[in-house]
Amino acid sequence: xxxxxxxxxxxxxxxxxxKEQIQQTPCCSVELAQDEKIIVVxxxxxxxxxxxxxxxxxxxxxxxxxxxxxxxQDLDEEREKILKANFEAxxxxxxxxxxxxxxxxxxxxKY
Numbered sequence: 001x002x003x004x005x006x007x008x009x010x011x012x013x014x015x016x017x018x019k020e021q022i023q024q025t026p027c028c029s030v031e032l033a034q035d036e037k038i039i040v041v042x043x044x045x046x047x048x049x050x051x052x053x054x055x056x057x058x059x060x061x062x063x064x065x066x067x068x069x070x071x072x073q074d075l076d077e078e079r080e081k082i083l084k085a086n087f088e089a090x091x092x093x094x095x096x097x098x099x100x101x102x103x104x105x106x107x108x109x110k111y
Contacts, residue, residue, distance in 0.1 A: 067106030
């Protein structure tokens, strides 16, 4: 499950119509509307649906600006796809010796 919040700025005279359009946009709900600001929550099953909803919100008539404020992605499904594609996410070489590892995070002893 992916969950994001979006802040949309509009003109006050377009607020009510824009709220109706947002409610009709898949995965979106209006959580708060005040003055010229609307807070929208996007709740989707995957990242593609989340991005599609965001793109649809961008195109609505009356949107002056749109900004993603918070985004949470449940990446378990994406991780499973990677693992099924025979990608080893956690490779560990048991024969690797500590003396063969060069650390470049500190230049004190290097120069």
